[in-house]
Amino acid sequence: MGSIDVAPATEAPNAFVGKVPYWKDATFYQIYPASFQDSNGDGWGDIPGVLQRIDYLADLGVDVVWLCPIFDSPQADMGYDVSDYTKIYAPYGTIEDVDALISACHQRGMKLILDLVVNHTSIEHAWFKESRSSKTNPKRDWYIWKPARYDANGNRIPPTNWRSYFAGSTWTWDELTQEYYLHLYAPEQPDLNWDNAETRQAIYRDTMHFWLKRGVDGFRIDTVNKYSKRTDYLDAPTTDPTSPYQPAPEMWCNGPRIHEFIQEMNHEALAPYNAVSVGELSNTPCPTQVLPYVSAAAKELDMVFEFSTIRLGTGDGFGAKYIYNPFPLTRLKHLTEKWTTFIEGTDAWATVFCENHDNGRAVSRFGDTSTRELWARSAKTLALWQTTMTGTLFLYQGQEIGMVNMPPSWGMEEYKDIESANFYAEAVKSGDPARVQATVRGLQILARDHSRLPFQWDDSPNAGFAREGARPWMRVHDNYREINVARQLEDPESVLEFYKKALRMRKTYRDVFVHGVFRLLEPESESLFVYVKGADSQLSGRRALVVMNFSADAQPCPDVARTLKCDERSVVLLSHTLGSGATVEDGVLQPWEGRVYITGD
Incomplete structure (x- = not known):
């Protein structure tokens, strides 16, 4: 059997040929600007800092840069509370930047x-x-206002019993006008009333058009399926007897007018600029619900993020969100299969991601950080998993160097996120020590803070994120001298260099990896993650076999030629995670080893 370490740099013979939108083949790279690169020593990342690192992104193989919120904001929720869509938050820079x-x-x-x-x-x-x-x-109806209710004792209570994503009620009382306003998140984030046509037109005109005219190529659209609320405003059933406020996503997710609104957004703002769109689609676990958003014929969104996989280990998303639930590999494999194959036979498209700004680091959650060797191996194996999946690939800053979660030794004072603080405070208020302990443990694995630590560029003070003497807005990870870009650029066997090769492989064989069909093998194994990728729906053309050991013990490797039903001489080992000097054994997978074989023309 032939063997090469990486995909050839040239186009693969008989590779996928066809006119497809650029964003299907693209690698997107998400930047959390506060934590990427500080250019002026104030401890806060900024747009000039991104500019300083632009060649790093190009060299990595990035096609599209996605910048998290940079608009003017009081920063109650790190810019997801916008005070002016046409201005830039001053610490980030200027419109000219x-x-x-x-x-x-x-x-x-x-x-x-x-x-x-x-x-x-x-x-x-x-x-x-x-x-x-x-x-x-005239703008009263641009937000959602409701009068108070009163209980049997005459006490004022909110219009509904809905629980906010950030704990507490979704309603805040306004003394001036003597009504409540709705906010699914923090009280500082009032929900817009999309049922008002004037509001929608202002959104298109004063946010989307403004930036598209300046040359922006599209948007990641936050909370895209929450614009249409149910208007009967009923109480949710009591599922958490310990709280007066109850989870109620069915009241605001995928509401009665949501597809009308998204189609209008596309027609009014996205389509005229040929702008790419990827929506955040939460609480939508059924493919039949997701497909209408991403069907090309529906003319709504190009892609969406569905969160079943990345939310593995979390609780219910509300009160028990940070009570960690261990999960077996079979669950990860099932969800991967579900959200890869759901587009087959349709005109829809999928996304591929395992990290973002709202979750713990992938290698800490899906990999193995118990030793440095297993950290590197598992980070590379996760890279193989991601780069061989069907759909558009999204990477999050630091994923490509294997950045990990905060150390468990760090105290709660290092957790800066509003959600982390609120859930911890709620646990403390309960007076239940076991709940407090479980919440802290869950935050150590799942908190949004982990992904927001400063990027680790080198081993200089502040990891090269900020100049020496600056005070970063979040503490730099203790391991920055061991895990950083500079060190990995000097090591041809590093996680970073492996990502570069894997991304080149993905593009060279995009017919198989980006556009190919997925067939899961070994579905019941709790150690092996194995699947075939094929360049057409019948798996009769070029095929790849991806075999990955998701355990710290050696495992038997499937017979490649037999699995691919081909002559052994036609099989090529396209990529593996052990390094150029390692011996790759045909019948054995080393702990956290991954391989990609390819065959067929």
């Missing part, structure tokens, strides 16, 4: 998309200030 970043991306053949947050604004947004100024203000 964004223009320069757009130009720099385009000059290198890359594109730039921004994070669009239009389910809600900040309480400091001019629209909300007008809305709360009086009940007769």
Whole structure:
């Protein structure tokens, strides 16, 4: 059997040929700007810092840069509370800096998309200030206001018993106008009323058009399926007897007018600019619910993020979200299969991701960080898993160097996220020590804070994220001298160099990996993750076999030629995770070893 370490740099023979949108073949790279690169020593990452690192992204193999929220904001939720969509939060830079970043991306053949947050604004947004100024203000109906209810003792209570994603009620009382306003997240994030046509047109005009005209190539659209709420405003059933507020996503996810709104958004703002769109689609676990959003014929969104896989280990998303639930490999495999194959036979498209700004680090959750060797091996194996999956690939900053979660030794004072703080405070308030302990343990694995630590560029003070003497807004990880870009660039066997090779392999054989069909093998194994990828729906053309050992023990390797039903001489070992000097044994997979074999023309 022939053997090569990486895909050839040239186009593979008989590779996928066909006119497809660029974003299907693209690798997107998500940047959390506060934590990527500080250019001026204030401890806060910024857009000039991204510009300083633009060639690093191009060299990695990035096609599209996705920038998390940079708009003006009081930062109650790290920019997901926008006070002005046409201004940049000053610590990030200026509009001219964004223009320069757009130009720099385009000059290198890359594109730039921004994070669009239009389910809600900040309480400091001019629209909300007008809305709360009086009940007769023309913008009163741009947000969702309701009168109080009263209990049997005459006490004022919110209009419904809905629980916020950030704990507490979804309703906040406004003394001036003597009504409650709705906020699915923090009280500082009031929900816009999408049932008001004027509101929708203002969103398209004053947010989307403004940036698309400046050359932005599209948007990641936050909370995209929460714009249409049920308007009967009923109480949710009591599922958490310990709280007066109950989870109620069925009241605001995938509501009665949601597809009307998204089609209108596409027609009014996205389509005229040929802008790419990827929506955040939470609480939508059924493919039949997801397909209408991403069917090409429906003309809504190009792609969505469905979160079943990345949420593995979390609780119910509300009160028990951070009570960690261990999961078997079979569950990970089942979800991978479900959300890879759901587009087969349709005109829809899928996304591939295992990290983002709202979750713990993938290698800490799905890999093995017990030793340095297993950390490196598992990070590379996770890279193989991601780069061989069907759909558009999304990487999160630091994933490519194997950044890990905060050390368990760090105290709660290092957790800066509003969600982490609120869930921890809620546990403490319960007076239940076991709940507090379980919540802390869950946060150590799952908290959003882990992905927001400063990027680790080198072994200089502050990991090269900020100059010496600066005080980063979040503590730099203790391991930055061992895990950083500079060190990995000097090591041809590093996680970073492996990602570069894997990304080249993915593009060279995009007919198999990006566009190919997926067939899971060994579905009941709790150690092996094995699947066939094929270049057509009958698996009769070029095929790849991906075999990965998701355990710290050696495992038997399937017979490759027999599995692929081909002559052994036609099989090529395209990639493996052991390194160039290692011996690859035909019948044995080493702990956390991954391989990709390819055959067929």
